[in-house]
Amino acid sequence: MPTSRKLDAVDHVALSVTDIREALDWYSRHFQCEVLYQDDTWALVQVSNIKLALVIPSQHPPHLGFVTPKAADFGSLKLHRDGKRSVYITDPAGNFLELLAAG
């Protein structure tokens, strides 16, 4: 059972889609969500507990974005336009994870 220690959070899940506009239309029609950002290569959608990124495979891999205070232990953090810093790694099975620095 969960204890009271502070658990890490998943900031976002990035799914590969073939067409950003089509995907946004579909997710918006079927789920209660809010579109936070969109362009031709990716979009960001808010659901109640996480963000969902819709990405074109040629631009971004599908991945899971964790917030962890240990992000910098995994490699050099890249600064993004929104001020966040992160590094991409893979788990032992090859799943892409983006580790975002906490705070």
Place this chain on the structure above:
Amino acid sequence: MPTSRKLDAVDHVALSVTDIREALDWYSRHFQCEVLYQDDTWALVQVSNIKLALVIPSQHPPHLGFVTPKAADFGSLKLHRDGKRSVYITDPAGNFLELLAAG
């Protein structure tokens, strides 16, 4: 920007892994998380805002599990051992989604 309307939630993200024990060991070492369940075919891990399912591809597809009051609109719900009811669908790009009935 998000409004005050109630947004749907993501219950869990299921990632394909090659070995459940190896994956659990890796995720437990690198993230603050709690193992809720494990057997040889899948495991369930709690992080602060969602659950992470680690699954063997032959048993379960990698997927995103949404909680939505409209789950039954997408097909016949299957009752699981834990009392939850859900249906699997795919989005237009072929991503698997599990829609769990709310409440």
